[in-house]
Amino acid sequence: MGEHDFTSIDIGRVAGQAVIDSYIESYGHRLKVNLDEPDVIIRVDVIQNEIFIGLDTTGDDALHKRWYRVYSHPAPLNASIAASMLRIAEWKKEETIFDPMAGSGTIPIEAALAGRNIATGKNREFAYFKIFDMELSPQKENKNIMEIYGMEKFRKHVEGAKENARVAGVDDTIHFFQGDATKFSGMEADVIITNPPYGLRIGSKKMIEKLYTGFLSKAKEILCDRGRIVAITASQREMMEAAKKNGFIIEEKIAVKYGDLDAVIFKMHI
Ligand SMILES: C[S@@+](CC[C@H](N)C(=O)[O-])C[C@H]1O[C@@H](n2cnc3c(N)ncnc32)[C@H](O)[C@@H]1O
Incomplete structure (x- = not known):
């Protein structure tokens, strides 16, 4: 958001390269980029002159979605x-x-x-658990x-x-x-x-x-x-x-x- 002399594609390229370089430095190998089925999603937002970098720990499905909603009521509660x-x-x-x-x-x-x-x-796959190699212990x-x-x-x-x-x-x-x-x-x-x-x-x-x-x-x-x-x-x-x-x-x-x-x-x- 805001006016900048770069585009979101430029941000994606620079941020992606920074992640790859940092991973090589820490773990010695190059991460593969998979835009269709990524294991981990990193979000970068530039708002005016601030940059926000975050790890998506929940995936694309909003947290209120439930697997059991097979009957659709006209006014269901979140x-x-x-x-x-x-x-x-x-x-x-x-x-x-x-x-x-x-x-x-x-x-x-x-x-x-x-x-x-x-x-x-x-029933969700939490990226958080994959990143830190954790398991959900029910x-x-x-x-x-x-x-x-x-x-x-x-x-x-x-x-x-x-x-x-x-x-x-x-x-x-x-x-x-x-x-x-x-x-x-x-x-x-x-x-x-x-x-x-x-x-x-x-x-x-x-x-x-x-x-x-x-x-x-x-x-x-x-x-x-x-x-x-x-x-x-x-x-x-x-x-x-x-x-x-x-x-x-x-x-x-x-x-x-x-x-x-x-x-x-x-x-x-x-
Ligand atoms: C906003 S909806 C509730 C939705 C529900 N929390 C869900 O997630 O599906 C309100 C419900 O109240 C029911 N209702 C309306 N008047 C009622 C009454 N006098 N007695 C019992 N239920 C009533 C409606 O049929 C409707 O299903």
Whole structure:
């Protein structure tokens, strides 16, 4: 970026030669350049008059991509955000966790993978490990029974979530079922983590406020007036109104840039 009297091809040539020369000096042999299937990618960016040199340790696939996403929901949650929400909630494996608007099941599936110590990057080739001649040493799988529940209004999403969980290898850990978050209170949970619809279409704000109010009213019963909720939405005002009506205390609001959306992760308790 910026105006320079050299091109990106010049940068590539100089940087590439520097890597080759330095390797010859340290290890006595010349590295081969393979632009189609490289083992290691070195990125060089010149921004104005600064140069940034980095090692690509993750490859071309974004870190949030998961192998288990065989059912495609129209509005799936980014899996890395789902995993972060588990941490924000400080969920422990022994606690019952419930997503009442589970869609294709990303939050319950990420919980089951984390709870069972299954690495979400297990199918990736990390260049980092190749460079430093390391091996991924998988953690011992946790086989303890966990209480993870996902509910969803539409049957086709319930079936999709079950299919994703099967591919993830955690279908025996999660119980997915059909139901309405504004009506259901037939269980007890310690933590509710969810990604409700945002209602971004014109005219849907009233409907969303009603949905959030109904959901939080039932959540209070499910949490038995204790426990906590972590929810992500781009309809911040509606979530705050619904929380106030139901007597929830907002502990934390974390801004998340989600594509073009300005979303917020709410952490709240009774
Ligand atoms: C943003 S999506 C959730 C996506 C999900 N986190 C995923 O990764 O696939 C919101 C979901 O809430 C469901 N939903 C809407 N109203 C509901 C209600 N009253 N009860 C239960 N689920 C509802 C929608 O059908 C939709 O699947």
